[in-house]
Amino acid sequence: MTTSHPLFDRLRAATGGGPIVVAHRGDSMHHPENTLAAFAAARDLGVVMQEFDVQTTRDGVLVCMHDESLDRTTDACQRLGPGALLAHATWAEVQRLDAGSWFDQQHAGERVPTLATALATMLPRCVPLIEHKTGTEVAYLDALRSAGAMQACIVQSFDWQFVTTVRSLCPDLAVAVLGPTDRFRTPSSEALAIAKQSGAGMVHWQANALTRRDVERIHAADMLVCTYTTDDELGWAGGKALGFDAMCTNDPAAALRSGGGSS
Numbered sequence: 001m002t003t004s005h006p007l008f009d010r011l012r013a014a015t016g017g018g019p020i021v022v023a024h025r026g027d028s029m030h031h032p033e034n035t036l037a038a039f040a041a042a043r044d045l046g047v048v049m050q051e052f053d054v055q056t057t058r059d060g061v062l063v064c065m066h067d068e069s070l071d072r073t074t075d076a077c078q079r080l081g082p083g084a085l086l087a088h089a090t091w092a093e094v095q096r097l098d099a100g101s102w103f104d105q106q107h108a109g110e111r112v113p114t115l116a117t118a119l120a121t122m123l124p125r126c127v128p129l130i131e132h133k134t135g136t137e138v139a140y141l142d143a144l145r146s147a148g149a150m151q152a153c154i155v156q157s158f159d160w161q162f163v164t165t166v167r168s169l170c171p172d173l174a175v176a177v178l179g180p181t182d183r184f185r186t187p188s189s190e191a192l193a194i195a196k197q198s199g200a201g202m203v204h205w206q207a208n209a210l211t212r213r214d215v216e217r218i219h220a221a222d223m224l225v226c227t228y229t230t231d232d233e234l235g236w237a238g239g240k241a242l243g244f245d246a247m248c249t250n251d252p253a254a255a256l257r258s259g260g261g262s263s
């Protein structure tokens, strides 16, 4: 299975001055995570790539949210009762929620974005790095096709079977695997062989779980190394020294100031 893709070539070309700065859930240090405000801010900083989380509502709309529960990042507790799950809520319910007030009053009224509006905010200036959390392969492909974004984004998941299936349904799609997983605590040779079989051109791993040898092994397998989540100078310097290609951060402005790559 070929894992090459023009997007990975573009990322490789952008790594000249050190790891690419990847905004984690947008500029989530200064805006509510996974909202259009966070995505627009990171885009305007000039980051090359933005990571964000995607799940499906009960009625099949793909939206940007990290947690299964709506409580932490919306006012669902007051509107729907405590403990409401995104998977049990309809799009009509979700789009009425305030996804900004929990962060600060300046962002009151911010909404939970759909995958489509997130893509429209990022493209063409940033590469959307879409983390599948829930939803079917077909739902993602339909959304990307409708947005004209099939060639422009990377789909990743901790569920490597999802990655394999979505890529087999659309060989033009750039995909990445996330780890560690229950099966693979490290990016071992066995793990990388399976990642390659899935079509992944990038391995996205917890930063402080990687060794130099891991990075060399991933590069030898012709895949990029992306990491999560680093918000301090020491971590960025360490990632550069170890040869990481891309690093997720909640504070992309500080990461760019510290010398990470921009677009």
Ligand code: G3P
Pocket (backbone or CB within 6 Å): 024, 051, 053, 066, 131, 178, 204, 228, 248
């Ligand atoms: O996508 C990288 C990182 O955010 C993965 O962890 O917990 O946010 O899904 P998590």
